[in-house]
Amino acid sequence: xxxxxxxxxxxxxxxxxxxxxxxxxxxxxxxxIGQPTLVANHLPKGREVILQSENGILGMGPAxxxxxxxxxxxxxxxxxxxxxxGGSFFHHADSFAMMRGGHLDICVLGAFQVSATGDxxxxxxxxxxxxxxxxGAMDLAIGAKQTWVMMDLLTKxxxxxxxxxxxxxxxxxxxxxxxxxxxxxxxxxxxxxKLVDLVEGLSREELEKLVGLPIAA
Amino acid sequence: MINKIARSVxxxxxxxxxxxxxxxxxxxxxxxxxxxxxxLVEQGAKDLTVVNNNAGNGETGLAALLKAGRVRKIxxxxxxxxxxxxFDGLYRSGKIELELVPQGNLAERIRAAGAGIxxxxxxxxxxxxxxxxRETREIDGKQYVLEYPIxxxxxxxxxxxxxxxGNLVYRKAARNFGPVMAMAAKKTIATVHDIAELGTLDPETxxxxxxxxxxxxxxxxxxTQAGGFKKAA
Numbered sequence: 001x002x003x004x005x006x007x008x009x010x011x012x013x014x015x016x017x018x019x020x021x022x023x024x025x026x027x028x029x030x031x032x033i034g035q036p037t038l039v040a041n042h043l044p045k046g047r048e049v050i051l052q053s054e055n056g057i058l059g060m061g062p063a064x065x066x067x068x069x070x071x072x073x074x075x076x077x078x079x080x081x082x083x084x085x086g087g088s089f090f091h092h093a094d095s096f097a098m099m100r101g102g103h104l105d106i107c108v109l110g111a112f113q114v115s116a117t118g119d120x121x122x123x124x125x126x127x128x129x130x131x132x133x134x135x136g137a138m139d140l141a142i143g144a145k146q147t148w149v150m151m152d153l154l155t156k157x158x159x160x161x162x163x164x165x166x167x168x169x170x171x172x173x174x175x176x177x178x179x180x181x182x183x184x185x186x187x188x189x190x191x192x193x194k195l196v197d198l199v200e201g202l203s204r205e206e207l208e209k210l211v212g213l214p215i216a217a
Numbered sequence: 218m219i220n221k222i223a224r225s226v227x228x229x230x231x232x233x234x235x236x237x238x239x240x241x242x243x244x245x246x247x248x249x250x251x252x253x254x255x256x257l258v259e260q261g262a263k264d265l266t267v268v269n270n271n272a273g274n275g276e277t278g279l280a281a282l283l284k285a286g287r288v289r290k291i292x293x294x295x296x297x298x299x300x301x302x303x304f305d306g307l308y309r310s311g312k313i314e315l316e317l318v319p320q321g322n323l324a325e326r327i328r329a330a331g332a333g334i335x336x337x338x339x340x341x342x343x344x345x346x347x348x349x350x351r352e353t354r355e356i357d358g359k360q361y362v363l364e365y366p367i368x369x370x371x372x373x374x375x376x377x378x379x380x381x382x383g384n385l386v387y388r389k390a391a392r393n394f395g396p397v398m399a400m401a402a403k404k405t406i407a408t409v410h411d412i413a414e415l416g417t418l419d420p421e422t423x424x425x426x427x428x429x430x431x432x433x434x435x436x437x438x439x440x441t442q443a444g445g446f447k448k449a450a
Contacts, residue, residue, distance in 0.1 A: 054320065055244045056390050071246040072389040078245035089389055091396040091424075092244075093328040096321025100340060124346075131305055132317050133297035139321030139341045173344040 007201030009152075009182040017042040019108060019150055019180045023049055027105040028098075030054060030140055033077040036108040036150050050086075052104060054095050054136040059087025076136065096136070099143025107144035109137065111151045111176075113166040116213055118176040118188035120149065121168035134171075141172035153181035153210065160211045162186070162193065183207065186215065221383045221433050222412060226256035229406045229432040233257065233371055238266040240327065240369035240398040241279065248391035250408050252436045253373040254278045263287045268327070268367055270320065270394065272296035272304035283307060292367060294320035319347060322364055324397055330366035331400025331429070339364045369402035376425070379409040380416075383430030384423045392424065399429040406432040 010018060016038035023029055023043060028050045031037050040062070043049050051060040053075045060075060061082035069080035098104050113121040120141050123134045141147050151161055162179065178196070179186045184207055185196035194216045195204055208215050223229035230253065233239070239257070243249030258281055265288050272291050273280030280303040282288060291313060296304050307313040318326070319341050329337055338361035342348045352363040374395040377388035385407055387395055399405045407425075412435050 053390070055247070056393050070389065072248070072391040074245045074247055074390055083389070089387070089392055091392050092320070092324035092394050093397045096324050099321060129309075131297040131301075131308055132315075133295040134317055134319050134347065135295040136320040138319040138345060138347065142340050142343070143321070170345045 007183070007199050010199060011182075012038060013042070015150060015180060015182055018185065019148065020044065022148075022178075023047070023106060025049070028052055028058070028103070030099070030104055030107040030144065032107065032109040032137070032140070033135075034110050036110060037075075037077065039108055039150070052095075052098060053081070054092075054099075054140070056090050056092060056095050057081070057083065057087065058090070059084045061087070096139050096143070099136075099139050102143070102145060104140075104144045106146045106148060107140040108148045108150055109140060111149045111161065111179075112168045113161050113163050114149050114151075114176050114179050114188065115163055115166050116188060116192040117190055118174045119166050120147070120171040120176050121166040122149075122171050124169045126167075126169050137171050141175045146177045147172075147175050148178045148180060149176050150180045153183045160213075162211045162213065164213060183210070192216065220381045221427070221431060222381050223406070223432045223434045226252050226408075226434055226436075227259065229253070229434050230256045230260045233260060233262045235262050236264045237262060237370040238268065238368065240367075240372040240374075240394075240402055241267060241269040242372070242374035242394040242398050244270050244390070244393040247389065248375050248387070248393045248395055249278060250373045250375040250406075251278050252408055252434070253375075253406060254282060257373070258282050258285055258287070261287075264289050266290040266292065268292045268323070268369065268398075270294055270323065271298060272301055272315075274298055274300045276303065280304070283313065286312075288313060290314040290316065292316040292318060292323070294318055294323050317347060323367070324394065326364055326367040327369075327394070327401045328397040329364075330368040331397060334366060336363050336365045338362065367401065369398065370404065372398040372402035372405040374398050374405065374407045376407045376409050378411040378413050378418065379407055379430070379433040380413045380418055380427070381433070382415060383407070383425075383427030383433055384413075384418050385409065385425040385427075385430060385433075386418060386422060387424055396425050396429075399425045404431045405429055406434065408434050408436045410436065410438050
């Protein structure tokens with residue numbers, strides 16, 4: 001990709017810190033598998049946030065010290081975790097009731113594509129030979145009060161992952177409220193994309209060119 | 218006298234017929250009733266429909282049951298894993314049927330079976346491939362898909378402690394599907410690490426009341442990942 005101006009992409013940690021900055025004190029949050037789990041490392045000090053793991057944990061803490069792993073205490077990515085004071089355990093039907101029932105404040109998910117109006121595609125590439133797997137993505141996407149996506153704005157080939165209409169199979173319709181990317185933070189609204197912030201050196205007009213869609217200021 | 222304690226895994230699994238729907242608890246390394254799955258391989262029932270969150274890992278446990286050709290259909294939310302090669306091979310060669318279900322729908326459909334619900338409208342998956350051709354309905358301005366219960370002939374689950382009435386308590390995130398699967402099967406078999414004297418489990422903290430459990434088998438705590446502890450307790 002060639003651009004007239006120079007700008008620096010957010011690193012994965014900078015992006016995680018940018019997401020963490022918007023998580024409010026007292027929020028109950030589910031961080032999806034993969035990149036979203038990094039957000040936990042960047043929560044601002046003094047903000048009390050309860051992490052939910054869909055396999056049945058509220059109040060999930062960081063990874064245990066080496067040798068202290070307990071394989072009955074794992075996160076949705078199946079890695080050993082710890083429990084914070086005040087934490088609790090529950091079964092799967094209760095766990096997903098927390099989402100659909102509107103009890104979970106925020107979930108942060110990865111994505112293949114997000115449409116300007118907030119449709120999400122993140123579970124299946126739709127390739128014929130691909131074995132589909134969905135896990136809790138659909139429940140989280142439509143269940144949390146706010147669904148945020150964390151992703152690179154462009155594919156490795158330079159195509160925008162923000163699109164007019166998703167070409168990959170959908171996870172949920174009009175469910176994404178915000179997209180946090182390496183180049184910009186945007187809101188998905190019924191009227192289309194709205195700019196929240198940009199990395200230094202990048203203009204809204206340049207961003208519109210990269211995305212190929214209008215972005216309201 | 219009521220005594221649901223089975224003498225052995227083999228005794229508990231006796232009589233599971235060919236064609237049975239088997240609900241199998243566990244998520245990741247937590248709550249997998251490994252001894253019961255191994256016992257089911259030995260027991261020999263075939264043409265099974267298996268309900269589990271995943272479709273087996275590596276070559277042991279559920280993967281071994283699949284490899285032995287005993288499973289006709291699997292209902293799960295996340296079959297694809299780094300080490301799901303046994304399932305992957307069977308699926309690609311058309312030797313196993315897959316019903317892919319969002320994880321929360323899987324749990325709620327099982328719960329619904331246990332609770333006697335005929336079907337329910339659920340927002341998850343609306344407008345996606347996984348809603349299939351099922352009936353949809355707008356309720357108070359929101360779109361829902363009609364979901365049907367998943368009944369089991371047998372449920373195989375892993376708990377921490379149980380008594381001869383079948384009351385169960387679980388350990389940490391190993392609880393996962395256990396309580397809902399216990400409710401949804403005609404016969405529920407639970408492994409436990411400890412058998413409690415009747416009356417010694419705190420009734421305020423019993424998670425699965427014994428009415429949902431038919432057989433309890435004590436197993437040794439093993440120092441494997443699926444056993445819960447890294448070190449034997």
